[in-house]
Amino acid sequence: MSQAAEKPHERLAAHLAGPMQAVNDLIRARMASQHAPRIPEVTQHLVEAGGKRLRPMLTLAAAELCGYTGPYHVHLAATVEFIHTATLLHDDVVDESEKRRGRPTANLLWDNKSSVLVGDYLFSRSFQLMVETGNLRVLDILANASATIAEGEVLQLTAAQDLRTDEAVYLQVVRGKTAALFSAATEVGGVIAGAPEAQVKALFDYGDALGIAFQIVDDLLDYQGVSGATGKNIGDDFRERKLTLPLIKAVAKADAEERAFWSRTIEAGDQRDGDLAQAIDLLHKHGALKAAQQDALAYAAKARAALKALPAHPLTEMLEALAGFVVSRIR
């Protein structure tokens, strides 16, 4: 396959193959536990599930394109992946999920207890890894990101089932569940490289906008995607009564009869056969999917614009292509 035909995250993976190998080795070494055999069982299940390792690649890319030559971008990339994995374990407990990336979730294979405690373990391990960098500013960034993530998750919990949830609350939830870790991943890459403040800010802005675009697309695919492609089931968010962007936009335009439908299915949780199809019809009727798609494209454009402050570098081009690719998943 020619390089141009490869997907941007595959080009990133190829370019960063060396340090990513070091990241994977570090992840494997630190996911182990001397005493508790349940820990490597659960973590190995997660590691084997793979995923694109997008977040650690963002850290490595940011550090390298800012000229970093030291060893600690590897620690930070592993840190970011550990935080991500810990939140996935806890998310699956909270959402009572049964599938993740097309495989049974840890809470299903073992139990909720193991998912809660192994998540705590991975979070602690991430913390040890970042302390090893000896860089207080990256610690500050990652501590703040962790708090934003947790706060966003709680906010999502209380915003679910509540038709008053608006786009501003949605954005806070999305920053918590996705964008805070994306922006921390890129920002700490710049910070560890000692990049000028304008570049550090650009990296933050890129990660923030990319994360928001990514999450909006994810929320769109929940109504438009194909189960095999995402490893999720169509309509999961509807069944879990989550107020994602398409739904918020449709609720804002609902007439009295439609409002009663949303109130019954989302607020009261009384869902019947055919309700998901009707919900999707309403999303189309009000152009809610189209409008959410436009928002995703706008955030992707914002991400690309932020990159203009960064040095010309093959990785900068790949990050630009990545922003386009993220939104290309929308049909």
Place this chain on the structure above:
Amino acid sequence: MSQAAEKPHERLAAHLAGPMQAVNDLIRARMASQHAPRIPEVTQHLVEAGGKRLRPMLTLAAAELCGYTGPYHVHLAATVEFIHTATLLHDDVVDESEKRRGRPTANLLWDNKSSVLVGDYLFSRSFQLMVETGNLRVLDILANASATIAEGEVLQLTAAQDLRTDEAVYLQVVRGKTAALFSAATEVGGVIAGAPEAQVKALFDYGDALGIAFQIVDDLLDYQGVSGATGKNIGDDFRERKLTLPLIKAVAKADAEERAFWSRTIEAGDQRDGDLAQAIDLLHKHGALKAAQQDALAYAAKARAALKALPAHPLTEMLEALAGFVVSRIR
């Protein structure tokens, strides 16, 4: 009441009233959340439940008796209490507890989801607080303690219901669930004060031995205590099929018939009316409660011995009295 008649933790609280006020203010300020109202609801429930705030007092005491005059022992004390509170929230989910300190638990009042996510939030907040101290060594100590805590919790999960659990595994579990945070609490107090290494080590040893003694007593009270005094129900550990020290000692001396009893009640989880009473009879028969009590006394003595390396100071005397008090809870 004369000072001599007060309990040691009350004398500590009186001596440390000034900085403890600052700790409580900091805890209240940082337990809040700008965006997610569920967070202050849950955290306020926990703050009101009170508790003796033993861990933050250990940090304040260690720092002061080593001559510290800066502001960061307050941050570290709040950090330690946040980590403790976060683990309580997750523990109650894992143990499916309904009561804590005589009050309904958060997982019962709200739900498991809130307990998991608010626990994550408090853990992130603890992390922000310790980063503010700017001291990499305390970050290292607290990161390691967090990993030991999480690992111990997972180990406890897999060791439960397993009659092969021996005293060595029990000790690892206890270090995780209690002693690691006690020893980190005292150690970081010495480190932030810039105390000589011998004193830092003595503070660690004191916290470690005190924590082990404390947990053994807690496990004894689960069979011997009064529900009102501990806020726990007698026999909770038996019903949850936990291999605590008294049980491990009794199982080690069990004859074939007794082994069948333990196998049915603990391994198979088939518990009937009268089983708890029979379990307690077996603990008495083999002197298991007495032997566990001796172990607790030995750890308390070890804690007191460690204090000899520390400066003569009213707080050093109070810590010595505290070690005695912890084991005085045993009948």
